[in-house]
Amino acid sequence: MKKRKVPHTFVIVFFIIVVAAVLTWIIPPGKYVQEQVGGETVMRFYYADQLPEVGPSTGSGTSTFHAEPQTWQVFSAFYKGFVKQANIIVFILIIGGAFWIMNKSRAIDMGILSFLRFTKRLERSKLMRKVGVNNIVIILIMLLFSLFGSVFGMSEETIAFTLIIIPLAVSMGYDSIVGLCMVYVAAHIGFSGAMLNPFTIGIAQGIADIPLFTGIGYRVVCWAILTVVGIVFVLLYAKKVKRNPQSSIMYEDDVYWRKMAEVPEEEMERHTPRKAWFVFAFLTVVLIIFSVLYPQTTLKIGNSETTLPLLPIGTVVFALLSIITLRKTVHYFVLTLLFATVYFLIVGVLGYEWYIMEIASLFLVLGIASGLSVDKSASDIAKLFLEGMGDILSAAVIVGLAGGIVIVLQDGGIIDTILYDLSKSMSNMGKIASAEIMYGIQTLINIVIPSGSAKAAITMPIMAPFSDLIGISRQATVVAFQFGDGFTNMITPTSGVLMAALGVARIPWDKWVRFIWKFILVLVVIGGILLIPTVTMELAGF
Secondary structure (H helix, E strand, C coil): CCCCCCCCHHHHHHHHHHHHHHHHHHCCCEEEEEEEECCEEEEEEEEHHHCCCCCCCCCCCCCCCCCCCCCCHHHHHHHHHHHHCHHHHHHHHHHHHHHHHHHHCCHHHHHHHHHHHHHHHHCCCHHHHHHCHHHHHHHHHHHHHHHHHHHHCCCCCHHHHHHHHHHHHHHCCCCHHHHHHHHHHHHHHHHHCCCCCHHHHHHHHHHCCCCCCCCHHHHHHHHHHHHHHHHHHHHHHHHHHHHCHHHCCCCCCCHHHHHHHCCCHHHCCCCCCHHHHHHHHHHHHHHHHHHHHCCCEEEEECCEEEEECHHHHHHHHHHHHHHHHHCCCHHHHHHHHHHHHHHHHHHHHHHHCCCHHHHHHHHHHHHHHHHHHCCCCHHHHHHHHHHHHHHCHHHHHHHHHHHHHHHHHHHCCCHHHHHHHHHHCCCCCCHHHHHHHHHHHHHHHHHHCCCHHHHHHHHHHHHHHHHHHHCCCHHHHHHHHHHHHHHHHHCCCCCHHHHHHHHHHCCCHHHHHHHHHHHHHHHHHHHHHHHCHHHHCCCCCC
């Protein structure tokens, strides 16, 4: 019997676009409009043929609305999807080019080999053998990224780290899925159970007129539970793959990563070109200048602020580590450049509100500096950069295609209608049932609107006043939004970050769904359980 072949990810995404277009012929278009009622701004829904005229009585500002059933637009959605996701697409291409240059320096290979030698030494200890050094590595990395997702909403940044962690995971005897879970899944578990995430908690509480980042006590509990569940899930899967590598659904696809991991140590000559010292000197001078200009950095975490001399500290540490590593081999110096990039990325995000443009620029500097350090000419660096962009191009393309799904739904004008119809289902329900329905609505809406900030802007003006009517605290509504916003981001093809991470990891979306759907279901159930205390117990901030 001939084995049934699963369609290419591009084909699957195009099919979803077509389904979205069909829905625009079935679901009537509509729109939520802001209106002033009794001095307060409220959101009211109107079907397309019922929209009020713009005027002082409505105070809506504008009711301009155009929507039509989608037909040939399924093809123009490709173009619009690329435009909509342009920032992520460019980010992926720059990251791909920069990391390709760094990979050609063999620094990652040297770092992985050094790390594996270190873990083997640790395994000499009976205690470490019993616990498992690899298990400790997985736990620590997942805790770190979960914390990043919870505190400052790490999301797009995981795309870059995927290229670092997956080779490490494969070298440890796992597969690309374990590597992606250590970074992307961990960060999005933290994102879902966020304690201080400004992009979800901050915006949602601000719209709901709740003091920012209140109720953090219960959120810490939720974050801890969800993170532990995620770590246990990954450890169990990693153990299975370690015991039988061919049990992985990515065994055949991971040939690329296994070849990258198979680097005989004797092939790598330890040396330090003179040009690497010039790179070190130039970067040190630049960092000293920035340290003088910005001697203090104010980190904003939630409502708290901490001012520290982070740039001067980073500069001193970079200079010292660079001198030590350059005396050994240029490979270790390139790794020092990588660690410095990660450090300044965190400082930039928390202290200077950096986003993907600044992060992409930082990694571009990393790529150029790595190339120059290993004595590559400018033309060689340019060629390597183009090779890297070509190697990761499919990941960038799938992000644009997936963006077309949302474009079709938006141009068809049915997203607000779906939200309105779902919100009506909460009428005449008990408190727990209403909270769970809110959660379900946010989960379903997240499939078509994966952006947390955009979804908060649309749903919270509706959900917050409704929660007052049925006797549920607005804080509970925010928790329902928070859980509903996070979990399905790890499976929906409309999430640009997910599709980008899968593309970078070379994991087909259909195989990812086969792996992750049960875990997502578990998270959704746990989220529903964690939501119950918010309406049945007196919690601080609720």
